[in-house]
Amino acid sequence: MDSNNLPGSKLLRVDLQRSLKPSHINLKDLTPFQRILLTTDGMVTEILEAYLWERIKVTKIFQEYFILERSIPSLEIERGCRILKRKICLSGRLSHKNHIYAETIIVPDRLDERIRDGLLNSNKPIGQLILEDRLETFREILDYGKEQARDLAVYFNIKKNDFLIFRTYRVFTNSLPIMLITEKFQKNVGRDRNTTHTSLGNL
Numbered sequence: 001m002d003s004n005n006l007p008g009s010k011l012l013r014v015d016l017q018r019s020l021k022p023s024h025i026n027l028k029d030l031t032p033f034q035r036i037l038l039t040t041d042g043m044v045t046e047i048l049e050a051y052l053w054e055r056i057k058v059t060k061i062f063q064e065y066f067i068l069e070r071s072i073p074s075l076e077i078e079r080g081c082r083i084l085k086r087k088i089c090l091s092g093r094l095s096h097k098n099h100i101y102a103e104t105i106i107v108p109d110r111l112d113e114r115i116r117d118g119l120l121n122s123n124k125p126i127g128q129l130i131l132e133d134r135l136e137t138f139r140e141i142l143d144y145g146k147e148q149a150r151d152l153a154v155y156f157n158i159k160k161n162d163f164l165i166f167r168t169y170r171v172f173t174n175s176l177p178i179m180l181i182t183e184k185f186q187k188n189v190g191r192d193r194n195t196t197h198t199s200l201g202n203l
Contacts, residue, residue, distance in 0.1 A: 043127035062087040
C-alpha cells in the first residue's frame with residue numbers, strides 16, 4: 001500500500017510521509033505520547049520532562065572520536081573525516097529509569113567550540129547545548145519503525161525479544177548536516193509515569 005494512502009499519513013510532515021512506507025509500524029497503534037516522541041522535531045528532553053514531570057539527565061554509555069573508514073552520505077562526509085560517536089540514555093533524575101537510548105554520530109568540526117566542549121565535559125543533552133549556543137538548526141527524520149531490543153534490553157529492564165520503537169534523524173545547521181541521531185524507546189514509554197510531583201523546581 002502506498003504510504004500516502006495509509007490512514008492519517010497526510011497529517012505527517014513530508015519527511016515522515018517518505019519514511020512511513022518501509023517502517024512496518026502503524027502509528028494508529030501507538031499512544032499519543034509515543035507518536036509525539038516519534039515525530040517531533042523539538043527537544044525530546046523537554047517533552048519527556050513535561051509529560052513525566054521529572055527532571056531528565058544524560059547517562060553517558062560511550063563517547064569516543066573516530067576517523068571514518070567509509071563515507072556517510074546522510075552526513076555528507078567522506079572517508080578520513082573525524083567524527084564523534086556517542087551512546088547515551090535519557091534517564092529520570094529521581095526514578096533513575098531509562099526512557100530513551102540514543103546513538104549519535106557527530107561531525108565536530110562543524111560545531112562551535114562551546115558545543116563540542118559541552119558534549120565532552122558535561123552531562124547536558126545535545127538539544128540543551130544547541131539552545132544555549134543559540135544555534136539555528138533543522139531536523140529531518142530519515143527513518144522510523146520497531147525492532148527487537150537485543151543487547152539494549154538491559155537498559156530498559158526488558159527481554160531481548162521485546163520490541164523497541166526507533167527513529168533516525170539528522171540535524172542541519174548552515175545547510176550542512178552536523179549529526180545523525182537514532183533514538184529508541186519502549187512501546188510502553190510513559191504509561192507508568194509518576195504523577196505525584198507538584199513542581200519540577202523541587203526535583
